[in-house]
Amino acid sequence: MKLVFIESKNLNEEPYTTSKIISEYGGQQHRAVRQLIETYIKDLKKVGRVTFQMIPLETNGGVQNIKIYKLNEQQSTFLITLMKNTEKVVEFKFNLVKQFFEMREEFTKRRIERVHGKEQRNILTEAIDKLPDSPHKAMKYKHFTDLVYKTLFGKSSKDLKLQFGIGKSGNLKDYFDKEQLARVAKLEQQVAALIDLGLDYKEIKSMIQKKYLTINQNVENSISV
Incomplete structure (x- = not known):
């Protein structure tokens, strides 16, 4: 129940x-x-x-x-x-308190993973910041972000926001569970490392997608609202 x-x-x-x-x-x-x-x-x-x-x-x-x-x-x-503490009320009180605790514990785990994810995101942002200036440099943040999401979930950040019903100013990562947050943080760290090695976007995209295509051959990657 x-x-x-x-x-x-x-x-x-x-x-x-x-x-x-x-x-x-x-x-x-x-x-x-x-x-x-x-x-x-x-x-x-x-x-x-x-x-x-x-x-x-x-x-x-x-x-x-x-x-x-x-x-x-x-x-x-x-x-x-x-x-009044009838037998049914006592059982209900116990189950209600238990479910509130479990929900709170799950939120705490997600918040911890969210903080870790922000640290990894900062590493990716710093790696992009170090790239040579160009007229389209600002778009690289979006391109690399969408690369991560499309690789893991098959959708861009815009499409995922639509799926979750998130407004323009909402933060997509506030809707991921702790496992999804961990996967995003791990891939962002890998992308940052490849940027630091001097690879361009096309090279990184090719390497990342080949790697995750192999890993996920028998795994369905989807997010349920």
Whole structure:
């Protein structure tokens, strides 16, 4: 059972659960959970925004729009402490806390890998900076970046942003999982080393693609949103 959610794969997203989840798995009437939230709304707002969605749900009186609250980890933890500890509630509390912890741990691993990736990206940027000046030098950053992404994922940075639904100012790497970040960092380091050896873009592209074509002959490289 999935109790904790995120809106997207963005590294900066805040995990949440909902009043519907608390109701369903905590053995409570949804109306009672909503009333509890609204009673303590001022306290809940002290640890984050309290948001909701109006969701059409089938009821005895037909389809009605029901207010579903979204609660972050601190808000939901506070709320469940107010619930009576029946056997079902205790099991739900344990699983909810566990899933929030696991989500937080995964985000921490991604952030660590992201920091490492920034260091490798700086190495690649510095290698490009050392190249002789030319009218098209600024485009080399994009060309080498797209080389990395096309080699690993078969798509340019622009195409990947479209796939993830990322705005123009969004950072693609904030949406990669830790394994994808590690692969990108490794290839960027290899590209930087080849630039430092004096190879041009076409030579690097040929070497990289031949190497990864061999490695990935029986591996499907794809990213799922």
